[in-house]
Amino acid sequence: MAVGSAKGCRFRNMDVTELAGRLRQGDRRALARAITLVESGRSDHRESAGRLLAALASDRGPEALRIGLSGTPGVGKSSFIEAFGLMLTGQGLRVAVLAVDPSSARSGGSILGDKTRMERLARDPRAFIRPSPSQTHLGGVARRTREAIALCEAAGFDVVLIETVGVGQSETLVAEMTDLFVLLLAPAGGDELQGVKRGIMEMADLILINKADGALKPAAIRTCADYAGALRLLRKRVQDPEGFPKALTVSALQGDGLEEAWKDMQALAAWRREAGHFGRRRAEQARHWFEEQVKQGLIEQLAADPHLRTRMDALGAAVAEGRAAPGPAAAEVLAEFTRK
Numbered sequence: 502m503a504v505g506s507a508k509g510c511r512f513r514n515m516d517v518t519e520l521a522g523r524l525r526q527g528d529r530r531a532l533a534r535a536i537t538l539v540e541s542g543r544s545d546h547r548e549s550a551g552r553l554l555a556a557l558a559s560d561r562g563p564e565a566l567r568i569g570l571s572g573t574p575g576v577g578k579s580s581f582i583e584a585f586g587l588m589l590t591g592q593g594l595r596v597a598v599l600a601v602d603p604s605s606a607r608s609g610g611s612i613l614g615d616k617t618r619m620e621r622l623a624r625d626p627r628a629f630i631r632p633s634p635s636q637t638h639l640g641g642v643a644r645r646t647r648e649a650i651a652l653c654e655a656a657g658f659d660v661v662l663i664e665t666v667g668v669g670q671s672e673t674l675v676a677e678m679t680d681l682f683v684l685l686l687a688p689a690g691g692d693e694l695q696g697v698k699r700g701i702m703e704m705a706d707l708i709l710i711n712k713a714d715g716a717l718k719p720a721a722i723r724t725c726a727d728y729a730g731a732l733r734l735l736r737k738r739v740q741d742p743e744g745f746p747k748a749l750t751v752s753a754l755q756g757d758g759l760e761e762a763w764k765d766m767q768a769l770a771a772w773r774r775e776a777g778h779f780g781r782r783r784a785e786q787a788r789h790w791f792e793e794q795v796k797q798g799l800i801e802q803l804a805a806d807p808h809l810r811t812r813m814d815a816l817g818a819a820v821a822e823g824r825a826a827p828g829p830a831a832a833e834v835l836a837e838f839t840r841k
Contacts, residue, residue: 569675572685579618597653600717713750
């Protein structure tokens with residue numbers, strides 16, 4: 502399942518209906534090709550991607566549990582995902598991993614090394630790993646990740662894991678496309694708690710302290726207690742049952758705590774479904790991404806118009822030099838766009 506390049510695929514001659522059919526049959530090669538299609542920025546590919554997604558939306562199957570995973574660099578996200586994914590496939594579940602790699606702001610390039618870091622999971626026939634470049638998008642979430650999630654669901658995957666780049670308040674993006682948000686942290690001293698922003702703490706459904714093994718186990722237990730105490734100070738959320746959000750210790754190396762973490766994820770998702778929060782949240786997310794697509798489309802239209810592009814460059818230079826204020830200059834561009 503090579504990542505491939507949109508430029509090298511013959512999407513122009515593709516039968517979207519046939520591709521949709523192969524996806525519903527769980528064809529992993531078709532899934533890889535479909536994700537490459539939705540990630541492409543070419544206008545003809547975007548049109549084909551739109552028809553594919555519309556065809557799949559008209560005949561929706563069971564929805565996967567969407568789990569977002571974030572954590573500081575070096576915390577062992579890939580190791581955790583591999584161990585967690587192998588546990589799930591061992592239970593007969595099909596697992597898709599959408600691992601977003603950081604793109605260079607200078608060159609636009611990306612290493613896409615997640616499949617090499619999850620070698621055992623990549624060989625599992627019940628798993629699918631797709632590294633994608635973040636394309637310098639805020640929060641490290643690739644622009645088309647949500648569409649890739651829909652494709653994975655159409656292909657019959659039971660769980661979709663979205664690994665994001667880094668930690669920060671911009672990670673609200675992944676919370677807007679997943680059912681559960683998991684924050685992975687490493688054992689550390691008490692000062693580490695001060696380094697995690699309140700915003701991401703408020704988003705987390707589970708905080709997992711990884712590397713709770715060997716000499717680091719006592720530190721992991723102390724760190725878990727610190728975060729459990731911090732969570733109790735946060736305002737209780739209406740979408741949470743008693744005891745959530747919570748902090749747990751896990752070991753990707755030894756597999757300790759993975760079963761307990763999975764049981765908690767299932768219990769939380771089940772409670773939210775029964776209480777009506779699950780479906781309501783998904784509806785809110787769909788509305789959010791519809792509005793984001795409209796905004797992005799307007800930006801692309803602005804950039805595609807030569808006259809408006811020239812006008813924006815001129816007004817941008819005037820703002821930079823202090824000859825114009827940002828607000829009135831932006832209003833002038835928008836007024837021209839509306840007239841056109």
